[in-house]
Amino acid sequence: RKEVEQDPGPFNVPEGATVAFNCTYSNSASQSFFWYRQDCRKEPKLLMSVYSSGNEDGRFTAQLNRASQYISLLIRDSKLSDSATYLCVVILKTSYDKVIFGPGTSLSVIP
Amino acid sequence: DAGVTQSPTHLIKTRGQQVTLRCSPKSGHDTVSWYQQALGQGPQFIFQYYEEEERQRGNFPDRFSGHQFPNYSSELNVNALLLGDSALYLCASSLWLAGGWSYEQYFGPGTRLTVT
Numbered sequence: 001r002k003e004v005e006q007d008p009g010p011f012n013v014p015e016g017a018t019v020a021f022n023c024t025y026s027n028s029a030s031q032s033f034f035w036y037r038q039d040c041r042k043e044p045k046l047l048m049s050v051y052s053s054g055n056e057d058g059r060f061t062a063q064l065n066r067a068s069q070y071i072s073l074l075i076r077d078s079k080l081s082d083s084a085t086y087l088c089v090v091i092l093k094t095s096y097d098k099v100i101f102g103p104g105t106s107l108s109v110i111p
Numbered sequence: 112d113a114g115v116t117q118s119p120t121h122l123i124k125t126r127g128q129q130v131t132l133r134c135s136p137k138s139g140h141d142t143v144s145w146y147q148q149a150l151g152q153g154p155q156f157i158f159q160y161y162e163e164e165e166r167q168r169g170n171f172p173d174r175f176s177g178h179q180f181p182n183y184s185s186e187l188n189v190n191a192l193l194l195g196d197s198a199l200y201l202c203a204s205s206l207w208l209a210g211g212w213s214y215e216q217y218f219g220p221g222t223r224l225t226v227t
Contacts, residue, residue, distance in 0.1 A: 004153075032214050034214065034215070042220065043201055043218035043219060043220050043221055044154065044201070044218050045218065046215055046216065046217065049214075049215070087153050087154075091214055096166075096167035096168070097167055097211070097212070097214075098156070098169070099144070099156045099169075099214075100156075101146075101153030101154045101155070101156075102153050103151075103152055103153050104152075104153050
């Protein structure tokens with residue numbers, strides 16, 4: 001089993017739709033979680049951290065479920081500009097801080 | 112506010128050659144991490160530098176080495192290039208805090224390396 005897995009995608013949704021991405025991680029000792037977005041042929045950009053209590057930033061909501069070892073990202077009222085690949089990141093503290101990116105889920109918002 | 116910069120943007124090398132990539136962190140940041148991103152995959156952590164020392168290293172062979180300078184900029188060196196080293200190489204900067212490094216990273220635009 002891979003350390004971090006994401007919905008395979010791609011997701012094609014109409015403008016205004018609500019879309020949810022899931023990311024699962026295999027090591028229960030993972031301690032920090034993030035969502036990044038990456039536009040085509042560009043660098044990843046930090047979207048939001050994910051906290052145990054859940055957190056919201058405008059149209060974006062991130063949730064963490066430690067018991068089931070997954071994080072989620074919900075995007076409401078999708079915009080064309082939301083089209084990108086969404087990467088989840090898990091940090092596992094071992095003898096060093098192991099930064100693990102998921103493979104990403106591609107989102108296309110269609111007019 | 113100067114963001115993370117990387118050079119060159121593109122590079123073509125031949126198998127067996129050596130390459131050096133460069134990165135300047137975001138203004139105010141002191142920690143630099145390097146990642147390799149193959150097409151269609153998420154970035155993979157190579158190593159991290161702080162105070163001119165390699166602090167953490169991922170699962171990459173010794174052909175991958177690096178350096179950090181007193182001004183916090185960094186270099187990634189890859190020796191004996193293989194075809195499989197073709198990828199986008201990303202540099203990310205962050206801050207080192209009292210308890211360790213801040214996990215929030217800011218990425219540069221990357222260097223696209225092609226090995227033929």
